[in-house]
Amino acid sequence: MDTFLQDVRYAMRSLVKSPGFFAIVVLSLALGIGANSTIFSVVNALMYRTLPYHDPDRLTVIWATEAGHPDWRHAPPIAELIDWKARNNVFDDIALTSGTESNTLSGIGEPEPVAVQYATPNFFGLLGVQPALGRVPRNDEVQDEFQTILISDAFWRRKFNRDPNVLGKSVNVERVVSTIVGVMPPGFAPFYGGTIDLWVPINAASPRYSARQDHWLMPVARLKRGVTIAQAQLDMNVVAKQLENDYPASNKGVGERVFPLDQELHQGFGQILYPLLGAVGFVLLIACVNVGNLLQSRTETRHKEFAVRASMGASRRRILAQLLVECGLLSIFGGTLGIVITIWGIQLVRKIGGDIPNADSIRIDGRVLLFTLIVSLATAILFGLAPSTNASRADLNAVLREGGRWASSGSGTRSRHLLAISEIALAMVLLVGAGLMINTFLRLQRVNPGFDSSNLLTMRIDLPEGGKYLQRVPGGDMEKATPLVVTFRRQLLEQIAALPSVASVGMSTTLPIRGFEGRTFTILGRPAPAPNDIPGAAFSEVSPGFFQTMRIPLKRGRYLTESDTISSPWVVVITEALARRYFPNEDPVGHQLLLGFPGYPLNEDRPRQIVGVTADVKQFGPGQSAPPFLYTSFLQQQAVFPGGNVMPHLMGTVAIRTTSDIGAHEADLTLSVKQIVGRLDPDQPVTDIMTMQHVLAASLSDWRLYLRFLGTFAAMALLLAVIGIYGVMSYFVSQRTREIGIRMALGAQRADVLRMITTLGLKMAALGTAIGAALALGLTQLIKGFLYGVKPTDPLTFAIVAVVLVAVALLACLIPAVRAIRVDPIVSLRYE
Secondary structure, three states, X not given: OHHHHHHHHHHHXXXXXXXXXXXXXXXXXXXXXXXXXXXXXXXXXXXXXXXXXXXXXHEEEEEEEEOOEEEEEEXXXXXHHHHHHHHOOOXXXXXXXXXXXXXXXXXXXXXXXXXXXXXXXXXXXXXXXXXXXXXXXXXXXXXXXXXXXXXXXXXXXXHHOOOOOXXXXXXXXXXXXXXXXXXXXXXXXXXXXXXXXXXXXXXXXXHHHOOOOOOOOEEEEEEOOOOOHHHHHHHHHHHHHHHHHHOHXXXXXXXXXXEEHHHHHHOOHHHHHHHHHHHHXXXXXXXXXXXXXXXXXXXXXXXXXXXXXXXXXXXXXXXXXXXXXXXXXXXXXXXXXXXXXXXXXXXXXXXXXXOOOOHHHOOOOHHHHHHHHHHHHHHHHHHHHXXXXXXXXXXXXXXXXXXXXXXOOHHHHHHHHHHHXXXXXXXXXXXXXXXXXXXXXXXXXXXXXXXXXXXXXXXXXXXXXXXXXXXXXXXXXXXXXXXXXXXXXXXXXXXXXXXXXXXXEEEXXXXXXXXXXXXXXXXXXXXXXXXXXXXXXXXXXXXXXXXXXXXXXXXEEOOOOOXXXXXXXXXXXXXXXXXXXXXXXXXXXXXXXXXXXXXXXXXXXXXXXXXXXXXXXXXXXXXXXXXXXXXXXXXXXXXXXXXXXXOOOOOOEEEEEEOOOHHHOHHHHHHHHHHHHHHHOOOOOOEEEEEHHHHHHHHOHHHHHHHHHHHHHXXXXXXXXXXXHHHHHHHHHHHOHHHHHHHHHOOOOHHHHHXXXXXXXXXXHHHXXXXXXXXXXXXXXXXXXXXXXXXXXXXXXXXXXXXXXXXXXXXXXXXXXXXHHOOOHHXXXXXX
């Protein structure tokens, strides 16, 4: 220990005497370690951190599968929960929960949208989480005109200022009187990220679900102790067969699949995060190579020191230990600064990665600190072992014979050059990845979405399920509700169209980019398809002026018009994608379709005639292909279907095209629309107000996030590579100062010296670029899922990156080269 402490003190004194070397090494390591720890923090939060529930390893989800499609997964009927709980032998309990839903809150201030999660009352006990204040709802408190709810801690603080008497207070959720009976503890969040304001209970035994046609809740189950996933799957296979016999209409061929909850929540993250973790690992590797190069140069200048120590009795092992201690100190300082960079990096990730689920849970914990420690120690060994070993092998006689000067060996020079070449190669890989993402992003911005997004303002006006628009009491008259919905929308659109800055206005249940519904359909006059082969398409219910407002081109036939009412023949407009797939060699106009609902044995009671074909629309975003699409008119909205009631469409997004630049009208237009909605329905909020260009920009958020990460890593790699090349060339010039002086004394011109320096830099840059290109050809396959309109082997991107990298490498040679040509031959001949 005394020897170790002596080495630590000596190493500290040695590093203090070389502040420039110390700063560059620590900063290089900190960048590499900090970047790795930042990305690992994201991976840890989304994939590795234990779920914050009681015995999370016993939590599972259960999905239903379709006949003929065992890999397809969807939510089972809500009523099926009762059968599962009664018939299974492997679960302690089973509950249902939804994703994050948007509901209308009123009764406390202005109406506003709130984030709601629906769940059966046993959901909270199943997770092992209880309210911090109050209790959970009961099944008998779930009614159509009255219900009890839970609120989040954040909602309690925001709306009630943490009033301890909040229990028993009532608000209106979707115009249903809702009494607060509990407040959930801080930090309790939904499975898929985001925030939740309210939890609304669902009673699976309610008669409203007895038709077994409601498929929108995810079952979560807790295994009994000692039961495995495989055993649970076998048991649920038996249950599925029993239900198929008991309910053949809804369960024919339907199976049940059991999955671990953490697998369900984390699936898909790996293919996004692991390539980023690999990319940031390249940054660390470049930093290590850079530091190894600097250490190699530093140890070669200290050979006389090591020779003197050896002559005084220091063993090779003793010198090696002292150098490794020095490397260890550098890695500790680099790791400490890396933690600071990680803190900044996490804040940056939260800022630029707004769509990352559970972004607030990304933090430095024990696992991240352990990762940083391991990385720091590994880098100390990686960058310090080779230079330290070479230094401890110095030839004592050769070094002392040099007097005050020691010339670099050929092997040392080659090793430094190889390290510089490897830095360039690794930087090439990251730069190619960033280049491909830049190419992708530029192409996505030029994609024609199928409509004109300029001067287009959008906003959501979703009608609530409660109250006059849709009676939630059993047997509610939905036929009377439908005209009320149509009347509200007619009046809304007419009054908006009358505003002076409005050129046209349209409405759709789902605007492009902002979501979609699905419908199945049957083409009349053709053989009936098998149950597993019924075609489907994306679907929207629109106003007659929707196409003109969005400027979606008409390719054949006509648009929907005001004359397409509930009493006239029913019609539908399709897109070219649907026409190509299902009417490849004929004109689809005039054909009739019978629309249905995916997952339901339910169709409309009369067909719709195709009256028009429009251009394809990038409904899922610019990076996705345009899907087959169906458009119907909300004037022909139907409420009652054979076999059961289906509510009228309550979702609605308004698109308003202004007469001139949207920026000049957005604020006034938004206020005017809110006033119109307030006059029509004082309890109706207007939400999600943004221009269509902003919607398009938001649809590129995944690509933008990936581009930012890869671009940051590539910039760091390029900076470290430049430092490495500069260090090699500076050392080359300093070691050959005497030779350069002799050359110039014998008549060499400055251009000759400049050519000698830059030729060496160019050779290293060219060789590194070639090796890096070969590596990139394979490694860029990992990000091909994020590329659009460009191949992972795109030659133009490779060429541009290679030219940029070689140019930057030559610039890094410029300062040492200028210093070399300014050498005074007289001074250089007296060098040392």
